[in-house]
Amino acid sequence: xxxxxxxxxxxxxxxxxxxxxxxxxxxxxxxxxxxxxxxxxxxxxxxxxxxxxxxxxxxxxxxxxxxxxxxxxxxxxxxxxxxxxxxxxxxxxxxxxxxxxxxxxxxxxxxxxxxxxxxxxxxxxxxxxxxxxxxxxxxxxxxxxxxxxxxxxxxxxxxxxxxxxxxxxxxxxxxxxxxxxxxxxxxxxxxxxxxxxx
Ligand SMILES: Cc1cc2nc3c(=O)[nH]c(=O)nc-3n(C[C@H](O)[C@H](O)[C@H](O)COP(=O)(O)O)c2cc1C
Numbered sequence: 001x002x003x004x005x006x007x008x009x010x011x012x013x014x015x016x017x018x019x020x021x022x023x024x025x026x027x028x029x030x031x032x033x034x035x036x037x038x039x040x041x042x043x044x045x046x047x048x049x050x051x052x053x054x055x056x057x058x059x060x061x062x063x064x065x066x067x068x069x070x071x072x073x074x075x076x077x078x079x080x081x082x083x084x085x086x087x088x089x090x091x092x093x094x095x096x097x098x099x100x101x102x103x104x105x106x107x108x109x110x111x112x113x114x115x116x117x118x119x120x121x122x123x124x125x126x127x128x129x130x131x132x133x134x135x136x137x138x139x140x141x142x143x144x145x146x147x148x149x150x151x152x153x154x155x156x157x158x159x160x161x162x163x164x165x166x167x168x169x170x171x172x173x174x175x176x177x178x179x180x181x182x183x184x185x186x187x188x189x190x191x192x193x194x195x196x197x198x
């Protein structure tokens with residue numbers, strides 16, 4: 001079990017956010033979900049283009065089972081216990097051109113990642129956990145979600161309250177704790193690309 005200790009002082013929220021796989025399935029009230037989407041709404045983006053879209057299903061609603069079935073089987077195996085499942089999409093052609101004309105964007109996924117991070121941190125702040133997933137059956141999901149060509153399906157996430165790890169299989173249970181991180185020296189570089197890195 002890793003205890004998260006930062007090398008420099010930061011807001012504890014950054015350390016409290018982690019990605020469990022056991023959730024308790026309890027309802028996330030709409031007002032709480034709206035607060036998480038609100039945090040996403042205020043994320044920064046190139047030209048303030050706000051290219052993110054979120055398609056969500058809540059446990060037990062008309063879309064829940066269908067949304068779950070679009071994940072890869074490994075993720076279905078634990079995500080079923082969460083309370084909200086969200087597909088995170090970005091507009092590859094946001095309205096940043098002249099008179100709001102659609103323009104190709106090189107940052108649509110980057111901007112949408114900032115929105116997802118905001119959502120996850122707000123969820124943490126409210127006592128929930130969010131767990132991102134790229135284990136999606138992408139082609140099937142695109143078709144089932146009715147995505148037009150112009151939109152990119154980036155990732156999914158679930159949100160819920162943490163549950164009993166006993167409900168996980170043995171392998172997942174062994175990994176059900178907050179992970180550590182590389183030191184800053186592995187990814188922060190003063191000046192040019194370091195010659196000793198590939
Ligand atoms: C874009 C993205 C995709 C991920 N895909 C999966 C996934 O398909 N299945 C899974 O169990 N975890 C997935 N994760 C969770 C990561 O493994 C996890 O965030 C990472 O190990 C760091 O751990 P932490 O979030 O607990 O700090 C994903 C996370 C992100 C941000």
